[in-house]
Amino acid sequence: MASVAQLMFDEFGQPFIVMRDQEKQKRLTGLEAVKSHILAARAVANTLRTSFGPRGLDKMLVKFDEGLNNAIS
Secondary structure (H helix, E strand, O other), X not given: OOOOEEEEEOOOOOEEEEEOOHHHOOOOOHHHXXXXXXXXXXXXXXXXXXXXXXOOOOEEEEEOOOEEEEEEO
């Protein structure tokens, strides 16, 4: 299977992702883009939902450039 993206590093060692075949990709606009953003927000909310309450589970948010960024409990 061909890779859609490739991880590369700049001259300072910071990682960035190069997306391939962008001319073949469809760009979302208008209502389609809004629906896509709502679905993405719901996915994040469902992930964080288990962090709340008396039986909440800890989640780790990691940034590549700074290491451990935040722990949500």
